[in-house]
Amino acid sequence: MRALRPALLALLIVLLLALPVLSEALRQPAAIGLATQVLIYAIAAMSLNLILGYGGMISFGHAAFFGIGGYVTGILYSHFAEHSAFLGLVPGTNDMLIVLPLAMLISGLMAAIIGAFCLRTNGVQFIMITLAFAQMLFFLFVSLKTYGGDDGLMMRRRDVLPFLDTRNDTNFYLVCLTLAGLWLAVTRGVVRSKFGLVLGGLRQNEQRMEAIGIAPYPYKLVAFIIAGMGAGLAGALMANYLRFVSPGMMNWTRSGDLMMMVILGGVGTLMGPLLGAAAFVILESWLTTLTENWQFPLGLLLLALVLFTNGGLAGLLDRLWGRTR
Amino acid sequence: MNGPPLLKVSGIAKRFDGLVATDHVSLEQNAGEVHALIGPNGAGKSTFVNLLCGSLRPDAGTIKLDGADIGHLSTVERVHRGLSRTFQMTQLLLDYSVLENVQLAVQSQAGHSFRFFKSARYDAKAMAAAMACLVRVGLCERAKVRVADLAQGERKQLELAIALAAKPRLLLLDEPMAGLSALDSQNMVALLQSLKTETTIFIVEHDMNAVFALADRISVLVNGRILMSGTAAEVKASDDVRRAYLGEGDV
Amino acid sequence: MLFLEQLLNGVQLGVTLFLMASGLTLIFGIMGVINLAHGSLYMIGAYASALIAAATGSVALALCGGLLAAGLAGFLIEFFVIRRLYQRGHLDQVLATFALILIINQSATMLFGRQPLFVKMPDGLNGFVTLLPGLVYPIYRLGVIAVGLSVACGLFLLINETRVGMLVRAGATHREMVRALGVNINRLYAMIFALGALLAGLAGVLASPIIAVQVGMGEQVLILAFVVVVIGGVGSVRGAFFGALVAGIVDTMMRAFMPGLLRHVLSGPDADALGAGLASVGVYLLMALVLLLRPKGLFVRPA
Numbered sequence: 001m002r003a004l005r006p007a008l009l010a011l012l013i014v015l016l017l018a019l020p021v022l023s024e025a026l027r028q029p030a031a032i033g034l035a036t037q038v039l040i041y042a043i044a045a046m047s048l049n050l051i052l053g054y055g056g057m058i059s060f061g062h063a064a065f066f067g068i069g070g071y072v073t074g075i076l077y078s079h080f081a082e083h084s085a086f087l088g089l090v091p092g093t094n095d096m097l098i099v100l101p102l103a104m105l106i107s108g109l110m111a112a113i114i115g116a117f118c119l120r121t122n123g124v125q126f127i128m129i130t131l132a133f134a135q136m137l138f139f140l141f142v143s144l145k146t147y148g149g150d151d152g153l154m155m156r157r158r159d160v161l162p163f164l165d166t167r168n169d170t171n172f173y174l175v176c177l178t179l180a181g182l183w184l185a186v187t188r189g190v191v192r193s194k195f196g197l198v199l200g201g202l203r204q205n206e207q208r209m210e211a212i213g214i215a216p217y218p219y220k221l222v223a224f225i226i227a228g229m230g231a232g233l234a235g236a237l238m239a240n241y242l243r244f245v246s247p248g249m250m251n252w253t254r255s256g257d258l259m260m261m262v263i264l265g266g267v268g269t270l271m272g273p274l275l276g277a278a279a280f281v282i283l284e285s286w287l288t289t290l291t292e293n294w295q296f297p298l299g300l301l302l303l304a305l306v307l308f309t310n311g312g313l314a315g316l317l318d319r320l321w322g323r324t325r
Numbered sequence: 326m327n328g329p330p331l332l333k334v335s336g337i338a339k340r341f342d343g344l345v346a347t348d349h350v351s352l353e354q355n356a357g358e359v360h361a362l363i364g365p366n367g368a369g370k371s372t373f374v375n376l377l378c379g380s381l382r383p384d385a386g387t388i389k390l391d392g393a394d395i396g397h398l399s400t401v402e403r404v405h406r407g408l409s410r411t412f413q414m415t416q417l418l419l420d421y422s423v424l425e426n427v428q429l430a431v432q433s434q435a436g437h438s439f440r441f442f443k444s445a446r447y448d449a450k451a452m453a454a455a456m457a458c459l460v461r462v463g464l465c466e467r468a469k470v471r472v473a474d475l476a477q478g479e480r481k482q483l484e485l486a487i488a489l490a491a492k493p494r495l496l497l498l499d500e501p502m503a504g505l506s507a508l509d510s511q512n513m514v515a516l517l518q519s520l521k522t523e524t525t526i527f528i529v530e531h532d533m534n535a536v537f538a539l540a541d542r543i544s545v546l547v548n549g550r551i552l553m554s555g556t557a558a559e560v561k562a563s564d565d566v567r568r569a570y571l572g573e574g575d576v
Numbered sequence: 577m578l579f580l581e582q583l584l585n586g587v588q589l590g591v592t593l594f595l596m597a598s599g600l601t602l603i604f605g606i607m608g609v610i611n612l613a614h615g616s617l618y619m620i621g622a623y624a625s626a627l628i629a630a631a632t633g634s635v636a637l638a639l640c641g642g643l644l645a646a647g648l649a650g651f652l653i654e655f656f657v658i659r660r661l662y663q664r665g666h667l668d669q670v671l672a673t674f675a676l677i678l679i680i681n682q683s684a685t686m687l688f689g690r691q692p693l694f695v696k697m698p699d700g701l702n703g704f705v706t707l708l709p710g711l712v713y714p715i716y717r718l719g720v721i722a723v724g725l726s727v728a729c730g731l732f733l734l735i736n737e738t739r740v741g742m743l744v745r746a747g748a749t750h751r752e753m754v755r756a757l758g759v760n761i762n763r764l765y766a767m768i769f770a771l772g773a774l775l776a777g778l779a780g781v782l783a784s785p786i787i788a789v790q791v792g793m794g795e796q797v798l799i800l801a802f803v804v805v806v807i808g809g810v811g812s813v814r815g816a817f818f819g820a821l822v823a824g825i826v827d828t829m830m831r832a833f834m835p836g837l838l839r840h841v842l843s844g845p846d847a848d849a850l851g852a853g854l855a856s857v858g859v860y861l862l863m864a865l866v867l868l869l870r871p872k873g874l875f876v877r878p879a
């Protein structure tokens with residue numbers, strides 16, 4: 001397996017790059033859209049995996065930052081469309097080069113605030129509190145009638161790039177592919193850095209880390225912020241893909257979906273979230289064609305996965321191949 | 326002796342619910358001395374170590390390191406003041422390699438670890454320092470092994486290597502010999518002997534041979550209270566100590 | 577008078593939350609399991625009693641049926657899923673019980689559709705009483721408060737005075753010890769889980785005539801119950817009680833009075849929008865405040 005890794009990786013990259021051509025050749029135009037979703041969710045899942053898989057922080061509120069990223073995009077667009085300004089101060093925009101960084105910035109800020117509270121606790125309280133804060137934001141956006149409340153916000157067009165027509169689905173796919181690749185590279189760098197070494201240590205034994213003179217809180221908070229920024233980026237891309245944002249983006253079930261992707265792919269692995277996101281999106285779209293009650297088999301599958309395997313799809317494959325860790 | 330003692334504990338106390346685990350203990354230790362704390366199971370030895378290193382907060386009393394009150398400092402701050410410890414029940418990063426465990430401690434000494442993009446493996450200086458600690462405790466051949474795969478004795482050695490990586494002025498050892506084979510124990514004693522010149526050691530230990538071989542001064546803790554403090558000979562001769570260990574009426 | 581009425585509404589929401597939160601906190605405190613599907617038990621209780629009430633018109637049958645259904649569901653969940661999770665990490669517990677939510681919610685949708693059920697207020701309980709001159713209050717809601725408070729008393733007695741309660745308290749702090757003493761820990765856990773399920777079912781039954789019985793109702797209370805547990809302190813039933821009352825009252829009061837108060841400083845629609853927004857996040861802000869002051873919750877002694 002190990003020796004095959006670079007080859008598999010190269011194959012994956014070629015496939016992803018060739019996907020637009022392939023989908024045309026095989027007359028599967030829907031594939032591009034599906035693949036775009038996979039990449040966007042992969043960014044979100046990778047960011048969750050940083051804190052959950054590497055840092056051991058079980059956040060059940062990650063969709064909050066996904067939603068914030070989406071709303072930054074939607075709100076800026078709505079002001080751009082109406083030629084008005086946010087709070088009468090900040091003019092709207094549809095320039096993706098401004099929107100995406102801003103979405104990351106604001107999501108990171110929210111993550112800093114929420115993380116500052118949540119990380120005062122750990123264990124089961126942390127799970128409950130991240131969930132509760134995400135739900136708080138959900139209700140906040142439901143009550144924000146100015147920005148569509150329950151119904152959300154529509155965007156007439158995607159945000160624009162100066163050198164590329166993002167209305168073309170293939171182009172937008174390539175944008176997402178680039179960003180997903182970049183985010184993967186960032187994650188890889190971070191987990192292998194000194195910071196990443198500390199983060200992994202905190203997952204394994206906080207008491208040990210304190211005993212060598214490393215205070216957990218600031219490191220966990222910074223990881224939480226980075227993760228929030230990743231989710232914000234993904235949310236902004238999703239808003240562009242769907243041309244729609246709604247409080248549903250930060251519903252608690254969405255956090256559960258993100259978690260499921262991380263688990264499906266294998267916790268604490270670099271490529272896991274990408275695999276997991278692909279498995280989830282494909283599974284979901286397949287199940288929905290079979291039955292409108294697709295959550296039922298999904299739930300059963302997840303239950304079976306948790307009870308009978310250890311370590312998600314990757315772990316399952318490892319086991320099938322008889323490799324012990 | 327000139328200047329204040331390296332460690333000065335005055336009237337420190339800790340209770341858990343109804344149980345008095347540490348009962349107004351006072352004790353002093355000079356730099357360069359090996360001080361051993363002995364006592365029956367449940368006497369409160371580990372609790373005392375936890376109070377010293379800051380994992381537990383005392384209900385009363387003060388702790389001074391080099392004359393400066395450190396009682397209000399967190400564990401992390403105390404480590405950076407030169408207080409380093411090992412755990413009776415080993416606390417290690419099981420998914421990491423032996424080397425990585427030590428490397429983190431070295432990294433912690435070098436300042437903060439908010440370094441995001443350079444791979445941690447390329448810090449040759451940190452790696453060398455970590456390796457030196459492993460050589461010290463005799464684990465250098467096991468550097469690449471995952472800690473989860475280590476034997477109990479090796480884990481104890483690793484505990485010590487990590488504590489050493491923090492370049493302590495005062496090294497707190499909580500039962501470093503427990504769980505070691507006779508041979509490993511001997512090696513550990515020899516190793517601690519060799520450390521005497523570099524750092525000051527406060528050791529909690531049940532292995533009396535080791536204690537008598539190492540300690541300049543021995544304190545006996547019973548029911549959270551210091552029963553007596555003295556040289557090895559004094560402790561051996563004490564009736565009180567024998568009574569405490571062997572029970573009442575058995576003198 | 578309006579104030580008193582809302583205060584009573586707050587208390588009523590509070591005791592409902594208590595029924596949920598006490599089960600959650602016991603199950604976590606003693607068994608070390610975080611159970612997201614606790615809200616599903618609430619929903620099952622509500623559905624069962626709503627359907628039985630519609631079919632038979634009998635209040636007693638509806639009550640018993642609701643409790644029975646929730647208890648049975650709790651038993652099955654414990655036996656088939658939770659039992660396998662005691663030794664696992666929180667992540668597995670969260671995912672497995674999240675999967676249960678998906679399964680149970682989807683089953684409810686398949687069986688009963690997406691339309692909410694509305695339960696007719698039982699005859700004889702649909703009247704009002706005059707508590708004070710000018711304060712008329714629905715009998716049913718008073719009844720809910722009374723039932724909730726008596727259950728709370730019952731729980732305190734159970735935990736503080738009985739043998740089971742002693743095991744419960746001991747089990748929370750010294751799990752291994754209790755096991756070593758030869759107590760059948762599996763049976764103890766099953767009983768506690770069943771107790772939690774019954775309490776959640778009772779909350780569902782009681783709430784069914786007041787709110788719409790529909791899929792997703794469980795998760796709304798579940799998350800509020802989490803807030804309560806965090807405020808009160810994980811593992812503390814006393815904390816759950818006071819936390820629930822505080823959360824219930826704060827939530828109800830903010831919703832009732834926030835827009836009105838804001839209307840003094842802002843214009844109508846703005847005030848209503850902002851008021852509604854603030855009101856819906858009130859309990860969460862309360863939780864944040866508690867976390868700042870007492871990260872472990874109000875009723876757990878800081879280490």
Ligand SMILES: Nc1ncnc2c1ncn2[C@@H]1O[C@H](COP(=O)(O)OP(=O)(O)OP(=O)(O)O)[C@@H](O)[C@H]1O
Binds near residue numbers: 364365366
């Ligand atoms: N966190 C705690 N909460 C409650 N009681 C505790 C706690 N830690 C220790 N104790 C109790 O305090 C007493 C002293 O424990 P301690 O671990 O300090 O003993 P010790 O001398 O290190 O024993 P040993 O030789 O077995 O290591 C024991 O009775 C123990 O049960």
Ligand SMILES: [Mg+2]
Binds near residue numbers: 370371372413499
């Ligand atoms: Mg001890």
